[in-house]
Amino acid sequence: MKNLIKVSLRQSAIFIPAAACAQSVKEISETSTILLANARKLGFTFSEPLLHALNAAAPKLKHEILEALREVMGTNKNWTPLVKGWDIPTGESRSDHIIAFFANVLKLNWGSKLKCGHYIPKKTFPLERYNGCPFCGTPFQQEELKLNEQGSKLKVLDLWKEDDMTNYLNDLLKSKTALDATQVESLKTLILSFDIPNVAVAMKETLMLLIDTLVEKGDAEKAASYFSTPNDILRYLWYKKTGFLQIVEPKTIINKTKENNTHLFNFFSNCNTASLDKKKALKLKYSRKECKMVASWLNGLSMSPKKVCEIMHPKRNMWVRFIRALRLAEYSKKAGFEQLKTILDIFYNKKYKVWQGILNKNRQQFNAEKSLRILKEKPGVFARSLFSNMLWFGDDITINAFADVVDQVPARLVFSLNMYADNYFKPNGKRSVKTLGGIRKTIDTHPLLEMYDQKQLDGMKAKIEDLTLLAMKKRFAGVPNKSKTIYIDPALFNMPVSIGERSENVQDMPSALMGTRFPLEGNEVRLFMQWGEGMPAQHLDMDLSCYVAYEHKAQFCSYSSLTIPGCQHSGDIRSIPSKVGTAEYINIDVDKLETLGAKYVSFTCNAYSNGNLTANMVVGWMDSKHSMRISRKSGVAYDPSCVQHQVRITQPLAKGLVFGVLDVEAREVIWLEMPYYGQVVQGLNLNGVETLLNKLDSRLNIGTLLNIKAEAQGLKLTEDAEADEVYDIQWATNTAAVTQLLVD
Numbered sequence: 001m002k003n004l005i006k007v008s009l010r011q012s013a014i015f016i017p018a019a020a021c022a023q024s025v026k027e028i029s030e031t032s033t034i035l036l037a038n039a040r041k042l043g044f045t046f047s048e049p050l051l052h053a054l055n056a057a058a059p060k061l062k063h064e065i066l067e068a069l070r071e072v073m074g075t076n077k078n079w080t081p082l083v084k085g086w087d088i089p090t091g092e093s094r095s096d097h098i099i100a101f102f103a104n105v106l107k108l109n110w111g112s113k114l115k116c117g118h119y120i121p122k123k124t125f126p127l128e129r130y131n132g133c134p135f136c137g138t139p140f141q142q143e144e145l146k147l148n149e150q151g152s153k154l155k156v157l158d159l160w161k162e163d164d165m166t167n168y169l170n171d172l173l174k175s176k177t178a179l180d181a182t183q184v185e186s187l188k189t190l191i192l193s194f195d196i197p198n199v200a201v202a203m204k205e206t207l208m209l210l211i212d213t214l215v216e217k218g219d220a221e222k223a224a225s226y227f228s229t230p231n232d233i234l235r236y237l238w239y240k241k242t243g244f245l246q247i248v249e250p251k252t253i254i255n256k257t258k259e260n261n262t263h264l265f266n267f268f269s270n271c272n273t274a275s276l277d278k279k280k281a282l283k284l285k286y287s288r289k290e291c292k293m294v295a296s297w298l299n300g301l302s303m304s305p306k307k308v309c310e311i312m313h314p315k316r317n318m319w320v321r322f323i324r325a326l327r328l329a330e331y332s333k334k335a336g337f338e339q340l341k342t343i344l345d346i347f348y349n350k351k352y353k354v355w356q357g358i359l360n361k362n363r364q365q366f367n368a369e370k371s372l373r374i375l376k377e378k379p380g381v382f383a384r385s386l387f388s389n390m391l392w393f394g395d396d397i398t399i400n401a402f403a404d405v406v407d408q409v410p411a412r413l414v415f416s417l418n419m420y421a422d423n424y425f426k427p428n429g430k431r432s433v434k435t436l437g438g439i440r441k442t443i444d445t446h447p448l449l450e451m452y453d454q455k456q457l458d459g460m461k462a463k464i465e466d467l468t469l470l471a472m473k474k475r476f477a478g479v480p481n482k483s484k485t486i487y488i489d490p491a492l493f494n495m496p497v498s499i500g501e502r503s504e505n506v507q508d509m510p511s512a513l514m515g516t517r518f519p520l521e522g523n524e525v526r527l528f529m530q531w532g533e534g535m536p537a538q539h540l541d542m543d544l545s546c547y548v549a550y551e552h553k554a555q556f557c558s559y560s561s562l563t564i565p566g567c568q569h570s571g572d573i574r575s576i577p578s579k580v581g582t583a584e585y586i587n588i589d590v591d592k593l594e595t596l597g598a599k600y601v602s603f604t605c606n607a608y609s610n611g612n613l614t615a616n617m618v619v620g621w622m623d624s625k626h627s628m629r630i631s632r633k634s635g636v637a638y639d640p641s642c643v644q645h646q647v648r649i650t651q652p653l654a655k656g657l658v659f660g661v662l663d664v665e666a667r668e669v670i671w672l673e674m675p676y677y678g679q680v681v682q683g684l685n686l687n688g689v690e691t692l693l694n695k696l697d698s699r700l701n702i703g704t705l706l707n708i709k710a711e712a713q714g715l716k717l718t719e720d721a722e723a724d725e726v727y728d729i730q731w732a733t734n735t736a737a738v739t740q741l742l743v744d
């Protein structure tokens with residue numbers, strides 16, 4: 001039940017089963033009052049329907065709701081930083097560290113000996129200011145969290161019943177873009193509690209999650225009915241092996257593990273053993289039962305064996321390994337597995353056409369007509385290579401050929417063409433792309449761009465825009481609609497359709513789309529990071545930092561410079577205490593930064609120790625009209641009622657992460673997620689952040705898409721929310737439902 005409550009909370013609601021609140025009671029009960037008061041301390045309040053339903057519900061359910069809210073807001077965790085009253089700098093210096101280093105190496109008993117065994121020489125660190133050892137960053141003391149209710153903006157929660165939950169499940173299954181990490185967690189929870197509705201699953205990634213649930217339930221046969229190509233099977237096997245919903249090749253995973261384990265100082269690096277371990281982990285090993293299951297799946301595919309092999313070809317090396325590990329040759333000799341036998345025979349003897357090979361040959365020979373004809377056989381591939389083919393063969397001939405098949409391309413792809421054209425046709429530029437492994441990279445643009453002048457490139461962009469707009473309009477026009485009027489919330493014109501940028505970490509608080517702008521209420525933003533909850537005491541160095549970008553310079557606030565103009569860090573913790581975790585904070589004085597002329601502040605966190613960034617970490621930021629307290633006694637500075645947004649880090653491959661950008665002048669925090677390499681914040685490149693911000697500002701946003709719909713379906717735009725069709729912010733928070741605008 002608690003998990004279901006958490007799913008609804010992500011959608012700004014609380015799920016109460018109909019049976020638990022048979023009647024709606026207006027008179028507020030005592031237990032409801034208590035729950036409401038406690039929820040306010042955590043930054044939440046209830047809508048009227050929710051309150052009426054709660055009045056009728058049993059105290060046990062109310063208790064579960066409170067528990068869920070407390071877990072999400074982390075009130076049971078330790079929030080004590082290293083320094084007491086850390087808003088006043090301790091004045092610790094480089095030389096303090098150096099003197100302490102010699103005292104400890106030479107075992108000079110020059111001052112106080114701490115629990116961790118370190119000597120802190122007199123006249124170095126002001127020990128009375130620390131909750132732990134300033135030298136090694138191990139905390140000793142903790143203070144319990146007090147809830148001060150300093151927040152100035154409560155988040156209103158609504159009532160959800162069974163219908164809302166199943167509708168949401170439906171939306172997730174039908175989502176026309178791959179689900180983000182929050183949606184994946186919600187989907188997994190919902191499938192376990194509700195019947196799987198009979199809907200067409202729109203995305204392969206979603207399908208894998210569904211199949212996985214069926215297989216876990218022991219219903220491999222039903223799962224078989226969902227496989228349509230051998231790639232689906234490969235994708236499922238790879239997902240089970242690596243946890244990736246897309247097929248990320250083994251070498252990519254191994255390289256990435258290696259990079260994540262490269263320590264700043266080579267001396268401490270264990271990258272070679274780490275990649276060896278990963279290699280071992282990627283070795284395939286299957287039980288008899290699993291081998292038979294996959295053999296029957298392949299054997300049962302309805303497409304022709306030749307076609308099966310053609311599709312298997314681009315991942316031939318992976319297939320060879322899987323066929324061996326799954327002992328498929330052995331099964332193909334058994335009665336009833338004749339189809340599998342034919343497939344393996346064709347595959348091993350390469351008695352199939354290699355589509356890509358034929359295409360490449362014609363492309364190299366510059367045979368435009370033939371190449372484009374081959375491309376038309378695979379509209380999806382054509383769409384993905386449209387831009388480079390325009391540069392190679394010329395824009396008109398390529399676009400005309402593509403126009404013939406554009407109707408067969410999923411709307412998601414058509415739409416993204418227009419989104420990416422701007423970014424692509426930029427000469428002398430850098431492009432920001434995201435690799436399958438989830439890392440954002442800045443890459444050089446296509447060399448052929450240099451052959452064209454700006455006017456020609458602008459012409460190419462315009463042609464793509466015309467084509468995609470026409471295609472989208474045609475699709476909307478093809479959907480009958482009885483509505484006459486439409487209301488589009490102006491804020492939707494600032495929200496990109498979530499095609500390329502998916503959040504990879506989980507938002508347990510009411511979730512927001514990447515690109516959402518949070519206006520500030522106060523003059524201070526407080527970043528927080530909590531990690532290590534539930535883990536035994538150990539060395540586990542995670543760093544919270546921020547990057548202040550000025551026009552001509554940049555400054556970092558991090559473990560190595562705790563105090564910079566406008567920012568103050570709470571001290572570098574390098575070891576966690578047992579079970580409760582530990583915290584770091586940064587205070588950002590927005591007024592001061594504005595006076596100093598700062599443009600942006602990027603919020604970042606990364607792992608300083610070897611390994612990946614996980615460790616049950618939560619990062620986020622606080623904001624309030626009222627002043628936010630910092631305990632003199634302990635330095636605790638967390639107040640759940642002030643949290644504007646937070647994310648739980650779940651992506652194991654990312655090394656460092658940008659989790660928000662403060663636009664100083666606009667006084668807004670833009671929520672985004674950008675993983676990056678490099679151990680320290682200096683590894684982050686300002687260009688990268690600006691490129692990403694540009695991308696979020698894409699012209700093709702939800703509002704524009706709705707405008708196209710209105711035009712194509714002859715709907716009249718109105719200013720009031722009483723229209724036949726209403727699209728507001730509330731509607732947009734259900735991203736899966738928003739993707740239904742991508743009509744195929």
Ligand SMILES: [Zn+2]
Pocket residue numbers: 114116117118133134135136137138
């Ligand atoms: Zn120490």
